[in-house]
Amino acid sequence: MITFEAVRKQFPDGTVAVDDLDLELPTGRITVFVGPSGCGKTTSLRMINRMVEPTGGAVRIDGEDVRSKPPAELRRGIGYVIQHAGLFPHKTVLDNVLTVPKLVGRGRERSRALELLERVGLPTAFADRYPAQLSGGQQQRVGVARALAADPPVMLMDEPFSAVDPIVRHQLQEEFLRLQGDLGKTIALVTHDIDEAVVLGDRIAVFREGGHLAQVGSPEELLTRPADDFVRNFVGRDRGYRGLGFRTADGLVLRPLDGVRLDEAGRPLDVDGTFRAGDSLRVVLDLTLTSRTGTAVQVDGDGRATGLVHHHDVADLLAERR
Template sequence: MIRFDNVTKAYPDGTVAVDRLSLEAPTGKITVLVGPSGCGKTTSMRMVNRLIEPTSGTITLGGQPVSGTDATELRRKIGYVIQHAGLFPHKNVADNVMALPRLLGLGRREARTRALELLERVGLGPQFADRYPWQLSGGQQQRVGVARALAADPPYLLMDEPFSAVDPVVRAQLQEEFLRLQREIGKTIVLVTHDIDEALKLGDQVAVLREGGRLAQAAAPAELLARPADAFVAGFVGRDRGYRALGFAGTGDGVIPAAEPAVVLGATRAEAEAAALDGWILVTAPGGEPVGWAALDRLDGDRVTEQDLNLSATTARTDGTLRELLDAALSSPSGRGVLVDAEGHLAGTVSPTAVARAIEEAASATAPAGATAGSVEPAAGSAAEAPAGSHL
């Protein structure tokens, strides 16, 4: 656990970067510090590995105050990832990843083996090991940065805007992979971002800071959306928070999918007409995975081909969040949201009304007391933002 206890950072010129911050980042969870620029979020994080020394207050790491340990030794126990990765330009990828263990005396061969393992963990094949940083894309550099932070297997990880320097598509992908990775490694992570969507997506706990370095609210994402502590948090969390809150408001367990007839891609027009409801027919791949909707009156030949498919709809997993379910229902051209099971096979469809009913039930079932700092509920569903599952 990383614990901030009444921590203040003031500069000689009178600027207060962090003002009496008390916060716990629970073991094995992701705590996100978020806020506008100048709110002291990065300063707060950098005090953990003593890149900045607090003016007053204490920070403890697993019960040990950080000020009591040698700064260098402390840093070697804490992985660190920054915005532009900060890779060493003169070392190849494998040497970058293992720079610290090598510095501490690990043998070349062992280091190499371990580097390849770590690279695989972050989704980079062995062909990347001998490349130099300039030969990598921004997203790849960031993956190497994460691998490097994990090299000494530190229990703690600090991440400073780790996904901000890449384009939105790559960012979403990196975020997904990061969550998958964290499920495997379970580190205690403090992550800094200015992007509230990223905070809500990644954080088990989200700490919103305001200008002047004061903590406005620390809570699980659902709690933050449902019960912002004040107008600043409400404003910062932004519009659509009711809709976004559905991402944390429980699953569609209570929704019973209606049976949906479907045909396999390549079926004849007659087969499609026989099966269709309301003029729309759901088309699947031979394995049973939905691939798109086809409108009977627009079929362009004797068979259902890929040209006939309308791909506008998203799919939701049967155990997905209410937000996914609603999005699937709203985005479907037939008005029926497609549900798939864990294997991606068609499980049935759901109407917007059915989802709305489920939302009402979920709302009345939620206990009013929410998560506060220190007692964080596991976030429901990992994917709050981009509707999980594939686009049809």
């Protein structure tokens, strides 16, 4: 667990970047720091590995003040992923991944480095390439593999996916969540994108200007119960729609399958979209609003149609749940 206890950072020119920050980052979870430019989120992240030193309070990892260790020793136990990957251009992909293991005398772990490349979705044939021979998304994957190479319990990620195009960004986010599901690291991640925060975060810490914490909570809490107007405006006017991603379609009352053509196994033919009972209301609403008939068909695990819903049915269910 990472804890901030009354942490303050004031620079020599008098600028207060972080002011009296109290925050807990749960073990094995992703906590996302989000907020406008200049709100102190990156400064807070960098105080965890002492790239920035606090001027007051304490940052602790499992109860131990990070200042109890020399910075170099501390950082070897913390993975760090930054925007544009920050790879060494004169080193091969393999040597980049092995950077920290070599520093601690484990530089012969080639097999583990190759395994990490595969885990982040890169072929082992890339091991002997140089960063300039890789795409931006591939470089970011190498950066994640390098951060994981020493098997750190804590990972810090500063805008790790912001420098790539939207399609690659989505792929990297999915790969990252799959990895986290396997590894269960304690992760602090900075982003300026509230949509990315909602996708990746188990908890989201919203910072306001002046380094103050505006709200901490789950993505659903921020979308459905923003603490004040600042959080409400930062999350966006479509927060209600995005909040549907955390509500399932289980409560929908299904209509008869009138007019729906089925094959011999009971699977629907010529329909615009199908969903399952555990899908989110956001998925169902998208399907009904983009359908030519304003409807979507629910199917079971074998793809057999079980009923029909209209977009009005989603609206009625939302009205009942208020």
